[in-house]
Amino acid sequence: MTEPAPYRSGFVSFVGRPNTGKSTLTNALVGEKIAITSNRPQTTRHTIRGIVHRSDGQIIIVDTPGLHRPRTLLGERLNALVEDTYSDVDVIGMCFPAGEKIGPGDKWILGRVRELAPKTPMVGIVTKIDAAPQQAVAEQLLAVSELLGPAAEVVPVSATSGQQVDIVGDVLVSQLPEGPQFYPDDAITDEPDETRIAELIREAALEGVRDELPHSIAVVIDEILPREGRDDLLDVHASLIVERESQKAIVIGKKGSRMRDVGSRARQGIAELLGKKIFLDLHVKVLKDWQRDPRYLGRLGF
Numbered sequence: 001m002t003e004p005a006p007y008r009s010g011f012v013s014f015v016g017r018p019n020t021g022k023s024t025l026t027n028a029l030v031g032e033k034i035a036i037t038s039n040r041p042q043t044t045r046h047t048i049r050g051i052v053h054r055s056d057g058q059i060i061i062v063d064t065p066g067l068h069r070p071r072t073l074l075g076e077r078l079n080a081l082v083e084d085t086y087s088d089v090d091v092i093g094m095c096f097p098a099g100e101k102i103g104p105g106d107k108w109i110l111g112r113v114r115e116l117a118p119k120t121p122m123v124g125i126v127t128k129i130d131a132a133p134q135q136a137v138a139e140q141l142l143a144v145s146e147l148l149g150p151a152a153e154v155v156p157v158s159a160t161s162g163q164q165v166d167i168v169g170d171v172l173v174s175q176l177p178e179g180p181q182f183y184p185d186d187a188i189t190d191e192p193d194e195t196r197i198a199e200l201i202r203e204a205a206l207e208g209v210r211d212e213l214p215h216s217i218a219v220v221i222d223e224i225l226p227r228e229g230r231d232d233l234l235d236v237h238a239s240l241i242v243e244r245e246s247q248k249a250i251v252i253g254k255k256g257s258r259m260r261d262v263g264s265r266a267r268q269g270i271a272e273l274l275g276k277k278i279f280l281d282l283h284v285k286v287l288k289d290w291q292r293d294p295r296y297l298g299r300l301g302f
């Protein structure tokens with residue numbers, strides 16, 4: 001008779017250049033939308049945990065901001081957060097899109113990771129395989145394997161089509177230490193609702209805006225109140241913080257048209273998250289140069 005496989009549990013972090021599909025993969029593995037995704041680089045701000053429940057183990061995903069060279073005080077604080085995260089995870093999954101050649105950016109990140117977490121097992125993940133020809137996928141698998149060395153397993157995946165997502169889960173679990181179930185079956189993330197709501201609003205506000213905006217938008221939830229006499233309705237009051245009047249104009253759009261779209265998209269996401277009807281009251285505020293001012297950063301939770 002064969003022994004039953006041991007139960008394994010632990011923390012996994014995905015690293016890689018911006019836009020390599022880390023958040024999308026997290027969502028696909030967890031099966032519910034929790035991490036912010038967008039087609040703009042560097043939009044992941046908070047360390048969000050997604051939890052994958054399996055019969056043979058539990059994978060707790062710590063979704064980190066991409067490593068990048070700091071340009072502002074915010075950038076420095078994000079990097080400090082990243083370093084803390086990497087030094088205490090059990091497995092690091094490094095993501096490489098199938099259709100993009102490995103470059104100096106990847107090597108720089110790998111160097112940093114090896115420096116911060118020299119003993120942590122690494123898994124190479126070749127992402128977006130639906131968007132590249134088979135030949136390119138095969139070549140990328142080989143290149144990643146050569147880059148990471150013989151100890152690292154390498155898996156191809158498409159988070160958007162779902163192809164191979166289970167296999168990524170299998171490989172990650174196999175690298176985790178034996179351990180207990182850390183979280184109950186129904187836990188998906190330990191982020192408070194408020195943080196998730198703020199991320200949903202931020203994600204909606206970033207959709208389709210110009211390149212310089214991502215790092216300039218923050219969201220503060222001012223208040224969440226049940227509507228009097230209505231169990232099924234919540235009033236959410238939130239502020240979108242930008243750095244300059246010109247950015248405020250971009251966010252609001254012509255006669256408020258963009259703002260209405262942002263509001264309605266965010267409202268739908270929040271309603272799905274909380275399972276209630278939502279009245280969303282959104283205001284845009286200008287806090288000049290908030291990214292460079294330690295007082296503002298503290299107030300905005302960085």
Ligand SMILES: Nc1nc2c(ncn2[C@@H]2O[C@H](COP(=O)(O)OP(=O)(O)OP(=O)(O)O)[C@@H](O)[C@H]2O)c(=O)[nH]1
Binds near residue numbers: 017019024038
């Ligand atoms: N075709 C395809 N596109 C994908 C796949 N996974 C992610 N994408 C797209 O790639 C873009 C970036 O995905 P994200 O998951 O936000 O990437 P990220 O690495 O978390 O990005 P940062 O937060 O900037 O570090 C988005 O437009 C995704 O829709 C995939 O499997 N196939």
